[in-house]
Amino acid sequence: MLINGDKIVAKNTQSPANVFMLSGDLTAATTTDVGGVITLQNTFGVDLIITEMYLDVTTKATAAATLDIGVDEKADTSNDTLFDGVDVATAAGLFNTSKNAGTDGKHAVVWKKDEFVVASASATVAGLVGKYTIKAIAR
Numbered sequence: 023m024l025i026n027g028d029k030i031v032a033k034n035t036q037s038p039a040n041v042f043m044l045s046g047d048l049t050a051a052t053t054t055d056v057g058g059v060i061t062l063q064n065t066f067g068v069d070l071i072i073t074e075m076y077l078d079v080t081t082k083a084t085a086a087a088t089l090d091i092g093v094d095e096k097a098d099t100s101n102d103t104l105f106d107g108v109d110v111a112t113a114a115g116l117f118n119t120s121k122n123a124g125t126d127g128k129h130a131v132v133w134k135k136d137e138f139v140v141a142s143a144s145a146t147v148a149g150l151v152g153k154y155t156i157k158a159i160a161r
């Protein structure tokens with residue numbers, strides 16, 4: 023749970039040091055629509071710095087597919103600033119931006135207020151089961 027002023031948001035936590043931990047389920051999208059796997063808006067009223075992101079894939083996708091994950095201002099354009107082409111079809115596993123960011127992925131990115139983290143698939147990710155966790159701090 024995240025407490026932000028008088029707003030309480032389930033499935034998120036905020037430590038006394040203003041470290042935000044956000045988590046949720048990955049969507050087994052059957053399209054390549056932008057944000058089909060994750061669409062998460064920064065509604066906390068402040069810019070954040072994403073310092074780490076994790077994907078815990080417990081069941082791999084049934085077809086060959088990769089994910090691009092990053093920050094986009096309107097959730098209408100695919101972005102790969104966090105993960106670039108992370109393979110979610112070969113095997114289940116734990117992925118993080120420190121070790122699995124790919125060519126264009128970065129360890130940390132700015133996530134401005136009202137912007138979105140979007141995860142888009144290269145092909146259907148039917149069968150995909152897993153969770154994401156984002157660690158962020160106030161900018």
